[in-house]
Amino acid sequence: MDSSETFKLERLHVIGVADASKLKRVVKAFSATRALGLHDEEVKPILKKLLQVYDKNWELIEEDNYRTLFDAFFEHKENKGVEDKSKIEGAAGHSSSENPSKRLCLAEPENQTSRLRTMESSSQPCLVDRAESSSQLPCEKGKRSILSHVPTGLSKSNSKKLPYAQEPLEPSGIHFKRENLPTLPGSSEDSSSDHSVKLMVSENGDMHEKLAANSFDGKRPLQYIDDVTKGSEKVKIPLVDEIGNGCLPKFNYIPHNIIYQNGNVNISLARIADEDCCSSCSGDCLSSPIPCACARETGGEFAYTPQGLLTVDFLRACLSRDREPQEHHYVRCDDCPIERSRNKSMPEKCKGHLVRKFIKECWRKCGCDMKCGNRVVQRGITCKLQVFLTCDGKGWGVRPLEVLPKGTFVCEYVGEILTNSELFERNKKTVGNGRHTYPVTLDADWGSEKNLVDDEALCLDATFHGNVARFINHRCSDANLVEIPVEVETPDRHYYHLAFFTSRQVSAMEELTWDYGIDFSDKKHPVKAFRCCCKSSSCRDKKRKRN
Ligand SMILES: C[S@@+](CC[C@H](N)C(=O)[O-])C[C@H]1O[C@@H](n2cnc3c(N)ncnc32)[C@H](O)[C@@H]1O
Numbered sequence: 001m002d003s004s005e006t007f008k009l010e011r012l013h014v015i016g017v018a019d020a021s022k023l024k025r026v027v028k029a030f031s032a033t034r035a036l037g038l039h040d041e042e043v044k045p046i047l048k049k050l051l052q053v054y055d056k057n058w059e060l061i062e063e064d065n066y067r068t069l070f071d072a073f074f075e076h077k078e079n080k081g082v083e084d085k086s087k088i089e090g091a092a093g094h095s096s097s098e099n100p101s102k103r104l105c106l107a108e109p110e111n112q113t114s115r116l117r118t119m120e121s122s123s124q125p126c127l128v129d130r131a132e133s134s135s136q137l138p139c140e141k142g143k144r145s146i147l148s149h150v151p152t153g154l155s156k157s158n159s160k161k162l163p164y165a166q167e168p169l170e171p172s173g174i175h176f177k178r179e180n181l182p183t184l185p186g187s188s189e190d191s192s193s194d195h196s197v198k199l200m201v202s203e204n205g206d207m208h209e210k211l212a213a214n215s216f217d218g219k220r221p222l223q224y225i226d227d228v229t230k231g232s233e234k235v236k237i238p239l240v241d242e243i244g245n246g247c248l249p250k251f252n253y254i255p256h257n258i259i260y261q262n263g264n265v266n267i268s269l270a271r272i273a274d275e276d277c278c279s280s281c282s283g284d285c286l287s288s289p290i291p292c293a294c295a296r297e298t299g300g301e302f303a304y305t306p307q308g309l310l311t312v313d314f315l316r317a318c319l320s321r322d323r324e325p326q327e328h329h330y331v332r333c334d335d336c337p338i339e340r341s342r343n344k345s346m347p348e349k350c351k352g353h354l355v356r357k358f359i360k361e362c363w364r365k366c367g368c369d370m371k372c373g374n375r376v377v378q379r380g381i382t383c384k385l386q387v388f389l390t391c392d393g394k395g396w397g398v399r400p401l402e403v404l405p406k407g408t409f410v411c412e413y414v415g416e417i418l419t420n421s422e423l424f425e426r427n428k429k430t431v432g433n434g435r436h437t438y439p440v441t442l443d444a445d446w447g448s449e450k451n452l453v454d455d456e457a458l459c460l461d462a463t464f465h466g467n468v469a470r471f472i473n474h475r476c477s478d479a480n481l482v483e484i485p486v487e488v489e490t491p492d493r494h495y496y497h498l499a500f501f502t503s504r505q506v507s508a509m510e511e512l513t514w515d516y517g518i519d520f521s522d523k524k525h526p527v528k529a530f531r532c533c534c535k536s537s538s539c540r541d542k543k544r545k546r547n
Pocket residue numbers: 163249393394395396397436437438469470471472473474475528530531532533534
């Protein structure tokens with residue numbers, strides 16, 4: 001018997017799996033926990049206990065990339081830590097006055113967290129110091145123990161309403177529904193049993209039973225949508241609300257940008273000149289010793305490695321421009337389309353636009369094949385992502401369910417393509433009602449155009465129609481995502497794709513963030529000013545800092 005067979009049988013024995021068909025599942029669970037550096041010996045008893053509690057229902061353990069198993073593991077660790085601590089303190093003759101919930105919620109800069117530390121706090125990722133968070137959503141307070149089934153409460157009085165809760169958008173393709181899920185016998189409200197079972201109604205109306213073990217409060221349903229993309233992406237993107245307090249987002253999921261009305265986006269093969277494509281290439285352009293015509297457009301080199309990540313040099317150049325822009329990286333238009341749409345007769349002086357480094361991907365007129373390494377963004381989302389309700393008042397956010405190496409393509413920002421005037425008109429109608437908008441200006445190449453006409457000064461608005469990127473929250477200066485303009489099907493750069501790549505390795509369950517580039521003092525900025533809760537040491541929201 002070889003060592004791998006011994007390993008498999010050992011695990012079957014340890015967790016009491018008699019059926020060999022479960023073997024694959026056991027092995028997969030251990031590979032998932034090992035990928036995060038957890039030791040099999042420590043995971044074994046937790047997995048065994050979960051199988052008992054869930055009556056050998058593997059689906060519940062496997063879903064969300066073994067989320068329940070990870071939660072249970074870290075919860076166990078945490079409880080053990082507290083136990084050990086009180087033993088030590090008991091022996092030393094004093095007790096701790098520290099509130100355990102505060103301990104887990106200590107502010108910690110994202111980029112200093114170790115992989116394990118981030119997972120440890122990930123069951124309720126909270127960067128809020130409880131001492132100052134009376135107006136914030138509670139996170140640890142209502143936590144429900146998976147292994148011990150001790151229900152705890154979630155106080156209504158100190159929960160803060162989310163933007164959507166305050167001002168639900170007008171129906172414009174409402175696709176997600178929130179159900180008040182009926183509690184079945186055996187739920188936590190039914191004290192006769194310690195199994196909390198809820199009937200979940202998914203987007204398509206299917207009903208399925210789900211153990212609400214991650215729900216923090218027996219009275220509040222844990223909200224769960226299997227796939228917010230409605231099957232339009234290659235991967236499913238679930239939505240979870242572990243707090244039971246979020247208003248489900250009302251928007252229409254679209255996987256690709258779509259023109260609202262007047263935006264000038266002209267996609268035609270005739271417009272792609274020979275020098276704008278690599279028609280003489282074949283196979284994979286990355287394997288050629290000489291950069292192809294598309295790579296030359298990127299700056300003479302490919303931006304991607306054969307593994308599909310951004311090259312270190314390209315990422316470094318983008319980050320330095322993003323984080324420490326020099327005066328010469330800015331362009332100021334003579335006749336700025338943004339100022340023009342704000343005040344046609346007397347436009348203010350242009351505030352400046354950061355000229356960014358572009359990636360040019362191969363496309364239809366190129367001779368290479370679809371597997372060419374210079375086609376990354378056009379292949380769409382491949383990472384496992386999850387939309388979740390943040391616990392520090394930012395509303396919904398996005399996190400990966402797996403570790404993302406530095407330079408990974410995560411998703412592009414998708415929305416309606418609007419001209420700046422259209423956006424201005426749209427925003428004018430919504431001024432004063434507290435509604436949040438989701439616009440991004442496509443101004444990365446405004447410097448090379450003399451005077452952009454109105455229908456070429458574009459932006460993306462994901463308020464009503466958008467993809468998962470609309471849920472990514474802002475972080476000042478040291479966000480873990482960087483946005484990079486990507487030219488795919490149009491050679492002129494007033495329209496392009498805005499792609500998000502990781503700026504460093506991101507842990508599983510760590511919130512994804514990007515720097516919206518907001519000047520918090522600019523009251524007229526298209527992104528409506530909000531009080532920034534990013535907790536970055538370089539937070540630019542001066543108001544927030546003072547409070
Ligand atoms: C593009 S949306 C991001 C998704 C949003 N959280 C949601 O629930 O749909 C932008 C809005 O999220 C909120 N937001 C994003 N980053 C934030 C931050 N650092 N601090 C506070 N609010 C934030 C603001 O309300 C902002 O208008």
